[in-house]
Each structure stands twice: as structure tokens, then as C-alpha cells.
Amino acid sequence: MTRVLSCIQPTGDVHLGNYLGALAPWVAGQHEHDAFHGIVDLHALTVAEEPGVIGARTVQLAAMLFAVGLDADVATVFVQSHVPEHSQLAWVMECNVSFGELSRMVQFKEKSAKREFVSGGLFTYPALQAADILLYDTDEVPVGDDQRQHVEITRDIALRFNHRFGATFVVPRAVTPRAGARVMDLQDPTAKMSKSADTGAGLIQMLDDAEMIRRKFKRAVTDSETDVRYDPETKPGVSNLLEILGAATGHPPADLVAGYTQYGPLKADAGEAVIELLTPIQARYRDLLADRGELTAMLRRGAERAGEVAAATLERAYTAIGFLRS
Numbered sequence: 001m002t003r004v005l006s007c008i009q010p011t012g013d014v015h016l017g018n019y020l021g022a023l024a025p026w027v028a029g030q031h032e033h034d035a036f037h038g039i040v041d042l043h044a045l046t047v048a049e050e051p052g053v054i055g056a057r058t059v060q061l062a063a064m065l066f067a068v069g070l071d072a073d074v075a076t077v078f079v080q081s082h083v084p085e086h087s088q089l090a091w092v093m094e095c096n097v098s099f100g101e102l103s104r105m106v107q108f109k110e111k112s113a114k115r116e117f118v119s120g121g122l123f124t125y126p127a128l129q130a131a132d133i134l135l136y137d138t139d140e141v142p143v144g145d146d147q148r149q150h151v152e153i154t155r156d157i158a159l160r161f162n163h164r165f166g167a168t169f170v171v172p173r174a175v176t177p178r179a180g181a182r183v184m185d186l187q188d189p190t191a192k193m194s195k196s197a198d199t200g201a202g203l204i205q206m207l208d209d210a211e212m213i214r215r216k217f218k219r220a221v222t223d224s225e226t227d228v229r230y231d232p233e234t235k236p237g238v239s240n241l242l243e244i245l246g247a248a249t250g251h252p253p254a255d256l257v258a259g260y261t262q263y264g265p266l267k268a269d270a271g272e273a274v275i276e277l278l279t280p281i282q283a284r285y286r287d288l289l290a291d292r293g294e295l296t297a298m299l300r301r302g303a304e305r306a307g308e309v310a311a312a313t314l315e316r317a318y319t320a321i322g323f324l325r326s
């Protein structure tokens with residue numbers, strides 16, 4: 001089976017865009033390939049937070065991943081810092097990538113430009129990401145455009161290492177993720193729904209209650225015409241509602257058009273469909289968080305399984321390098 005690794009940083013609350021666009025396809029894919037899912041808390045350390053915040057977000061994100069349907073017995077769901085081999089291999093990666101290569105990373109340039117304190121970790125972030133990927137003999141890494149350069153540099157490091165020390169790492173491929181829905185902001189349907197949007201009113205959080213969801217859909221921005229058509233170019237607001245309703249009910253958005261002659265009922269139905277979709281997820285999320293012991297045990301099992309693969313790969317790399325092994 002193809003080994004696939006996807007990782008997510010515990011840096012914010014999960015929203016409907018993350019779910020429909022990324023997590024739902026992970027859930028659907030877990031039976032088709034050998035899926036590894038890392039909650040990359042070490043990477044989250046590149047964002048300045050108060051002590052304890054990363055841990056709290058990690059446990060909440062883990063609960064959300066299981067609540068939306070990742071199955072701990074099917075996929076390997078683990079926390080990056082629970083598997084020390086990530087930090088250990090990251091050093092080896094750092095010593096096999098050049099300052100010049102790291103300097104060319106677009107994400108580093110963008111993020112460092114916005115910060116006063118630019119840590120060494122922000123600069124070497126791609127080396128840690130390369131360790132994440134290479135530790136698991138990963139065949140495929142599903143990533144959006146912003147992460148392609150990081151998979152490219154991982155391939156370059158793997159090829160360089162293999163050339164220098166002998167065949168050690170599987171050289172991974174970046175693949176386009178299975179198409180999930182692309183969810184736009186309800187207040188600005190030309191921008192993607194995002195945790196960094198200024199207005200909370202256009203963003204549906206996974207934990208929003210029914211009243212809040214109803215209100216946000218009711219106020220969703222559409223346009224001054226009155227006809228319902230699926231046309232993301234000229235009718236982004238209406239098309240986004242159709243997209244969300246379709247993703248929530250399992251229909252192609254264009255098929256839903258016939259059922260509507262006005263915007264009001266479409267907004268109401270999209271809101272109700274999202275409520276119906278999220279209510280059971282929210283209940284499972286609360287149950288999971290209420291039983292911390294079980295949640296921790298699930299993550300420990302994930303880390304054990306991940307750790308077995310990771311330890312073997314690290315040992316292979318250390319042996320290839322020729323470190324003194326006892």
C-alpha cells in the first residue's frame with residue numbers, strides 16, 4: 001500500500017474550510033492507503049505562544065481529528081514531539097541542506113518579513129519537515145501549492161543523502177490532495193475561508209453552535225441579482241453556498257440549483273445542512289475530550305506505531321553515516 005503522510009500544525013481552531021477541504025478527504029482516504037497523520041507541535045513552536053498553549057491546542061486538534069472520523073485503528077495519528085526521532089533526524093537533514101537552499105524558501109521569506117524575532121527554527125523549518133517525511137518512508141505527500149517547495153527540498157535532501165551515504169531514504173512525491181471542497185468566506189466569497197480573516201462573521205468554526213451557524217448563513221453575502229446559478233466566477237457568494245450545501249449533503253453543487261428560486265431558502269438550507277453535519281462531530285469531540293485518558297491512550301498507540309517506523313529509519317541513517325553504534 002502506498003504510504004501517505006499528511007501533517008497539520010496545532011496553531012488555531014479548526015474551521016469548516018479545513019474540514020471540508022482537508023480533513024474530510026483524509027478520513028475518506030484512510031482506507032485506501034497506509035495513512036500517517038502527524039500533529040506537528042514542534043513546527044508550531046515557530047509561532048510565539050504562552051507556555052501550555054501548544055499542548056492545549058494539540059489535544060483539541062487530536063480530539064477533532066478523531067471526531068471527524070479518523071480511526072486510530074486504521075490510520076496512524078501521532079503527535080510529532082512524542083516521536084523523538086523527528087528532532088534527531090532533523091539535525092541530519094540540516095547538515096545535508098545548504099544555507100542557500102533554505103534561504104530560497106518562499107514561506108521563510110514571507111514569514112520572516114512579518115516578524116521582529118526571526119528564530120533559527122523558522123529558517124530550518126523545512127529540514128524538520130524533511131525529517132517528518134523521510135522518517136516514514138513516505139511515498140506521497142498531499143500538499144497545496146504553498147508546501148510544494150518544501151517537498152521539493154525534501155526530495156533534494158533525500159537524493160543528496162542517498163548519493164553521499166548510500167540508498168537510505170525513499171524519495172517522496174508531492175501529490176495534489178484528493179479534491180475536497182474549497183470553502184470561501186461567507187462575508188467575502190472571493191477569499192477562502194481562513195482563520196486569519198479579519199471578520200469572524202464569514203468564518204464557520206467547527207464548534208460554533210446552531211444559532212451562531214444559522215446567523216452567519218443568514219447574513220452571508222450574495223449579490224444583487226436574484227437567480228440561483230452555480231458560477232463561481234460571476235456569482236461567488238451563491239456558488240459558495242451551493243458548494244457548502246453540496247459538500248455537507250454529498251451532492252455536486254450544480255445539481256442543487258434546480259431546487260432554488262431565491263437566495264433566502266438556499267442560505268437557510270446550507271445553514272441547516274452544516275448544523276446537521278457538525279452536531280454529531282461536536283458531540284463526539286466533547287466525549288473525546290471528556291475522556292482524556294482514552295484520548296491520550298489513542299495518541300500513545302499512534303506514537304508507538306509511528307515510532308517503530310521512525311526508529312528503524314533513523315538507525316538506517318545513522319548506520320549509513322557511519323556513526324559509532326554500540
Ligand code: ATP
Nearest residue numbers: 017018021022144181182183184192193194195196
Ligand atoms: P490560514 O489562515 O493561515 O490560511 P487556514 O486555517 O485557513 O490558515 P491552513 O492551516 O493553512 O488553513 O490549512 C490547513 C488545511 O486546510 C490545508 O490542507 C488547507 O488546504 C485546508 N484549507 C484551509 N482553508 C480552506 C478552505 N477555505 N477551503 C478548503 N480547504 C481549506
Ligand code: LTN
Nearest residue numbers: 005006007040043129132133141
Ligand atoms: N509545513 C506544513 C506542515 C507540515 C507538513 C509536514 C506537511 C509539517 N511537516 C510533513 C506535510 C508533511 C504546513 O504548514 N502546512
